[in-house]
Amino acid sequence: xxxxxxxxxxxxxxxxxxxxxxxxxxxxxxxxxxxxxxxxxxxxxxxxxxxxxxxxxxxxxxxxxxxxxxxxxxxxxxxxxxxxxxxxxxxxxxxxxxxxxxxxxxxxxxxxxxxxxxxxxxxxxxxxxxxxxxxxxxx
Numbered sequence: 716x717x718x719x720x721x722x723x724x725x726x727x728x729x730x731x732x733x734x735x736x737x738x739x740x741x742x743x744x745x746x747x748x749x750x751x752x753x754x755x756x757x758x759x760x761x762x763x764x765x766x767x768x769x770x771x772x773x774x775x776x777x778x779x780x781x782x783x784x785x786x787x788x789x790x791x792x793x794x795x796x797x798x799x800x801x802x803x804x805x806x807x808x809x810x811x812x813x814x815x816x817x818x819x820x821x822x823x824x825x826x827x828x829x830x831x832x833x834x835x836x837x838x839x840x841x842x843x844x845x846x847x848x849x850x851x852x853x854x
Contacts, residue, residue: 720744720834724785725766728777732790737770741845744834747778748813748824763788767825767842769849774798774816776825793818795853803847810840812847 729742745767764784766777774793780786793816800817810829816822827847829840836842 720764720766720779720784720836722836725777725836728779728787729766729768729775731787732775732777732792733768734770734773734775734792734794737772739768739770739775740849741842742766742768743827743839743842743846744836745776745828746826747776748826762826765825767827767846769846772796774850776823791821791823793821793823795849798850798853801850801853803850812843814847814850816850 725742725744729739733739743766745765747763747765763781764779766779768775772795774791774795776791777787778789778791780788797818798816799819800815802815804813804815805811806813806826806828808828812827814823814825814827816825827843829843
């Protein structure tokens with residue numbers, strides 16, 4: 716059982732759910748905020764930790780188990796061409812980005828932060844930048 720989110724778990728989990736013939740352009744850890752419809756389908760009622768990746772064409776989210784973050788609870792994969800709306804804002808702390816995305820009836824609210832004591836991700840800041848840039852230029 717992992718105590719901290721880490722690069723090895725992030726790589727392993729995102730690799731399992733990577734769309735065929737695509738590769739990750741950026742990866743980071745994040746938090747799916749409560750109220751996200753996909754979280755409710757996974758049985759989560761509060762914020763849930765996740766690993767986030769963007770490929771050339773897809774937003775990929777590996778949703779972690781609430782009690783054991785070394786286990787994958789579910790996945791969300793949304794092709795960029797299916798995203799109806801994406802908004803990226805600064806959060807309450809300077810290093811935070813809040814991403815709101817909508818695809819049909821699916822709404823996602825995701826928080827990315829580039830510093831924390833609960834994760835040991837080496838390139839978090841670069842991963843966050845790559846994710847935000849890819850979502851901004853998706854069309």
